[in-house]
Amino acid sequence: MNKTFNSHSSKVRQMTIVGLLSGITIFLGVTGYGFIQLPVARLTIMHIPVIIGVLIEGPKVGLAIAFMFGGFSFFQNLMAPNLLSFAFIDPRVSILPRLLIPLTTYGVYKILKIKNESIRIGVAALIGSLTNTIGVMGMLFALHIDKYAKAKQTSLEGAKTLIKSLIYTNGVLEAIAAAVITVAIVQAIRKSRRI
Template sequence: MGLGKSEALRTTGRFGVRQIAVVGMLSAISIILGLSGYGFIPLPTAKATIMQIPVIIGAILEGPAVGAMIGLLFGLFSIVQSLMAPNILSFAFINPLVSVLPRVLIGITAYYAYKWTRSKHEGVRIGTGALIGSLTNTFGVLTMIYVLYAAQFAEVRGIDLATTAKVIYGIALVNGVPEAIIATAITVPIVTAIKKRYKN
């Protein structure tokens, strides 16, 4: 059986009109979430970001190339935001290895986690993609900060360098688990509804 047009675009990486529209729309949503502050949900111990969700949705719906493109634009926005409204960690986020690379990987890991999950239930497959994509964002960004800027991170946070890994990965767990749960809860119904619309 031959590939359908949408599946062919996924495998070749070429973007059709729909894929370009999805990239533009979901990238805009991610940027609006960041600028408005609605991309952060306050929790008792931290703020959970949902800005990775458009990347995950785009990847699961349209493939890894689309997800990676949305992630690229999300990462570039992070650099601009760090330059225009700097905070204590802006020295790290102006580096594309911290702000862009992990966001590009969100789309790739989310898509393949969805594709390779063996389940008859579409919701389980979508949820797995959302979970892995969200954790890619959290652990990817914080791992790059640790690898590249452990000393600077310790200095600005006023902690001993020897405890940097413990602090960074503590933040990853405190932020990453709620973010992954929220991303899954939001992504599953949205992607399920859009996929039904695609079929119709």
């Protein structure tokens, strides 16, 4: 009976975390708080709840949150179209790359055999964040480069250069932000569970 209770309790906790972190992702998107405006770039932190979910509850929870993140992106672009909505109403751009975030995050975390847990979490978060940027921009590049060039009123070469620069600038800055934020939150959650 104790084993059944623990299993049920674990599932309830996981569902609660999926709901909570998915809600945070949607809140960040709806309010605009999921974007940090810097002088050189506009960074997104909307993928960080996915990474946190993976690192505190595992890949199944991460996949559920990632699906909610991608689904929100899809529906947001469907309901309130903007310049690039043509790409994000394609699930291969809005959902598929987001499902890879928990897989790479979890994989890197498990592969790294580092005693310093903060570094291990930080590297996993860094890779998870880069997965988001490279995945989304890579699918945009592979599937919609012509429309992207037209939307940005540039040549095909100009569009390719723009996407590459976004990966290098935004991608790296977002990955650093994700690592710093994730380490702080995951370590705090783990510490509170031990108390």
